[in-house]
Amino acid sequence: MDIILGYVTTILVFFFTYNIFTLGLNIQFGYTGILNFTVITFMAIGGYVAGVLAMPKAAAGSGIYYILGLNLPWPIAALGGVLAAGLLGYLIGQIALKRLRSDYLAIVTLATGTLLYGLIGNGTSIFDGWQGLFNVPQPFAGFRTWTPLGYSIFFTIMTGVLFVLLWLFANRIYKSPLGRVMRAVRDDQDVVEAFGKNTFKVRMTAMVIGSMYVGIGGVLTIAYITALSPAGWTTGETFVVWAALLVGGRGNNFGAIVGSFLVAVVFNEATRYLPQIPAHPNLIPDIRYVLIGLAVILSVYFRPQGMFPEKKNTFLEVPLGDSSKAIEEHLAGGLSKVGEQ
Amino acid sequence: MTMISKDPSPVVKVALEVDSLKKSFGGVAAVDGASFSVEKGTITGLIGPNGAGKSTMVNLISGALSPDSGHIRLDGQEIGGLEPHEIGARGLIRTFQISREYPDMTVMENLIVSASNQGEKLFNVCFRPSVGKKRDRELVERALHTLVTFGLYPLRNEYARNLSGGQKRLLELSRAVMADPKVLLLDEPMAGVNPALIEKLGEHIVELNKDLGTTFVLVEHNLEIVEKICSKVIVVALGTTLAVGTMAELRKNKAVVEAYLGGDVRERVGS
Ligand SMILES: Nc1ncnc2c1ncn2[C@@H]1O[C@H](COP(=O)(O)OP(=O)(O)OP(=O)(O)O)[C@@H](O)[C@H]1O
Numbered sequence: 382m383d384i385i386l387g388y389v390t391t392i393l394v395f396f397f398t399y400n401i402f403t404l405g406l407n408i409q410f411g412y413t414g415i416l417n418f419t420v421i422t423f424m425a426i427g428g429y430v431a432g433v434l435a436m437p438k439a440a441a442g443s444g445i446y447y448i449l450g451l452n453l454p455w456p457i458a459a460l461g462g463v464l465a466a467g468l469l470g471y472l473i474g475q476i477a478l479k480r481l482r483s484d485y486l487a488i489v490t491l492a493t494g495t496l497l498y499g500l501i502g503n504g505t506s507i508f509d510g511w512q513g514l515f516n517v518p519q520p521f522a523g524f525r526t527w528t529p530l531g532y533s534i535f536f537t538i539m540t541g542v543l544f545v546l547l548w549l550f551a552n553r554i555y556k557s558p559l560g561r562v563m564r565a566v567r568d569d570q571d572v573v574e575a576f577g578k579n580t581f582k583v584r585m586t587a588m589v590i591g592s593m594y595v596g597i598g599g600v601l602t603i604a605y606i607t608a609l610s611p612a613g614w615t616t617g618e619t620f621v622v623w624a625a626l627l628v629g630g631r632g633n634n635f636g637a638i639v640g641s642f643l644v645a646v647v648f649n650e651a652t653r654y655l656p657q658i659p660a661h662p663n664l665i666p667d668i669r670y671v672l673i674g675l676a677v678i679l680s681v682y683f684r685p686q687g688m689f690p691e692k693k694n695t696f697l698e699v700p701l702g703d704s705s706k707a708i709e710e711h712l713a714g715g716l717s718k719v720g721e722q
Numbered sequence: 723m724t725m726i727s728k729d730p731s732p733v734v735k736v737a738l739e740v741d742s743l744k745k746s747f748g749g750v751a752a753v754d755g756a757s758f759s760v761e762k763g764t765i766t767g768l769i770g771p772n773g774a775g776k777s778t779m780v781n782l783i784s785g786a787l788s789p790d791s792g793h794i795r796l797d798g799q800e801i802g803g804l805e806p807h808e809i810g811a812r813g814l815i816r817t818f819q820i821s822r823e824y825p826d827m828t829v830m831e832n833l834i835v836s837a838s839n840q841g842e843k844l845f846n847v848c849f850r851p852s853v854g855k856k857r858d859r860e861l862v863e864r865a866l867h868t869l870v871t872f873g874l875y876p877l878r879n880e881y882a883r884n885l886s887g888g889q890k891r892l893l894e895l896s897r898a899v900m901a902d903p904k905v906l907l908l909d910e911p912m913a914g915v916n917p918a919l920i921e922k923l924g925e926h927i928v929e930l931n932k933d934l935g936t937t938f939v940l941v942e943h944n945l946e947i948v949e950k951i952c953s954k955v956i957v958v959a960l961g962t963t964l965a966v967g968t969m970a971e972l973r974k975n976k977a978v979v980e981a982y983l984g985g986d987v988r989e990r991v992g993s
């Protein structure tokens with residue numbers, strides 16, 4: 382029983398974190414049309430920074446090297462990680478959102494991600510290089526004496542609550558005037574600009590908020606598995622998040638959830654039980670990527686808008702004054718004929 | 723920022739002034755020293771042969787391109803080289819030669835999102851969502867009225883991408899109205915539109931000009947409608963201003979006839 386519960390909690394944490402990544406990408410791409418091809422880098426930065434803020438100073442001779450080591454309480458360390466991810470989003474935005482069209486932006490994000498990957502992997506003294514951080518203290522671990530399962534359940538609930546809050550906030554943005562302007566930018570940036578709105582600012586807002594979402598996912602990841610190394614955030618992982626969003630339905634947060642569940646949980650768990658072939662240790666992760674790629678191809682082919690396409694937004698037309706009467710009069714006057722014959 | 727010395731004449735107020743404007747693309751001098759002014763509250767035509775530089779002028783005036791040299795003044799304030807959104811925020815709104823609706827938004831959303839000052843600040847989203855909701859109520863009402871006026875009311879909840887070519891033209895104009903423009907710069911709003919709708923678009927423009935006092939600059943190849951609604955017409959050719967006057971005057975101008983009107987005016991007027 383405990384084993385099953387432990388398994389379920391792990392999957393749930395995984396599911397919630399992936400959801401948070403996907404929501405972040407949805408705000409950037411689904412709402413605003415920003416092609417962020419290095420989603421997973423923000424997860425890494427969020428995780429690493431929270432990690433080194435929460436960990437004690439790296440002891441000499443311990444064989445692990447990292448910056449800071451401030452031994453801060455978790456809530457503060459987590460906040461630091463999220464802000465770092467947001468800051469990275471801001472910096473990339475400054476380069477990429479100012480003048481570049483979306484395809485260049487995609488290249489800039491991809492290049493920055495690759496650059497940071499090499500830098501962090503080879504720069505042993507930043508986040509312990511290719512070996513990565515480990516023994517990261519767990520949040521609220523000293524709060525009481527936890528059984529391992531008890532802690533897992535606690536962590537799952539914490540992650541779930543965070544996910545729900547982030548989901549509500551993402552929906553609030555979507556429905557707000559800001560979300561509307563974001564979608565207009567997605568549809569035609571030049572026109573929004575011509576209508577007197579600073580589209581750079583709008584896109585930057587989406588970029589930073591989305592980056593912070595992914596950063597939160599990163600903080601949760603390192604806190605749960607207590608370790609993070611470059612092997613955990615290869616470029617391929619970015620496309621898992623993309624696949625989740627595209628298959629689920631961009632622009633629709635519910636689609637983002639379904640996509641995360643399908644791509645990140647179902648495929649991941651289903652491939653886990655394939656028999657290991659000792660001569661090909663990478664076979665199973667590769668099969669997972671093949672399946673995800675296949676899902677994207679099928680989805681683009683049969684349901685280009687995703688399983689749950691963006692919903693049509695309508696407005697409550699309760700008249701404030703005498704507008705409904707005026708409209709009816711207009712309509713009765715024969716003005717209702719649609720523009721063209 | 724240069725201020726012009728009050729009004730050039732005590733009666734006529736200039737809404738938009740273009741002065742020795744130049745813009746080249748490589749070796750092509752698309753706009754080559756054009757100068758003209760548009761009086762406040764008028765409907766002014768801007769005509770000229772294909773490739774004369776009309777769209778480039780629209781792009782320069784609206785900030786989509788920045789000029790190589792010369793001045794552009796809106797209400798006496800220099801706007802040359804400003805960002806498009808800065809110019810838009812000052813009340814000069816432009817439309818594009820090819821319809822550019824927001825395809826994945828409804829007709830209603832296309833209008834509402836075009837209004838200025840919607841409460842779209844992040845602060846409001848986080849802490850004062852009621853600001854946006856309240857403004858939305860006003861905007862919905864305004865948008866409904868505008869849609870009724872333009873005959874798009876039955877299509878209000880349709881995705882803009884599903885509209886016909888002519889309906890998209892109506893949408894562009896009604897969307898521009900939502901932004902409360904002082905000057906509306908229309909780049910061939912009647913291109914690819916049937917004669918009945920051209921007529922109707924012309925009526926809308928005249929009505930908006932009368933009711934709201936909006937100044938219009940109309941880039942158009944359809945000279946019949948230009949003659950009908952424009953009090954003054956500017957002819958450009960090879961990137962410079964060739965002549966200014968009423969259509970009747972221009973028909974008598976030899977240079978204009980040679981450069982643009984040609985022998986058979988009717989032929990160019992056709993749909
Ligand atoms: N981005 C550009 N790069 C290079 N040349 C350009 C560019 N934009 C316009 N041109 C050139 O500048 C000249 C003026 O073009 P413009 O589009 O302004 O003409 P127009 O008067 O709007 O013509 P039309 O009536 O066909 O719309 C043309 O020779 C065109 O080829």
Ligand SMILES: [Mg+2]
Pocket residue numbers: 776777778819
């Ligand atoms: Mg043109």
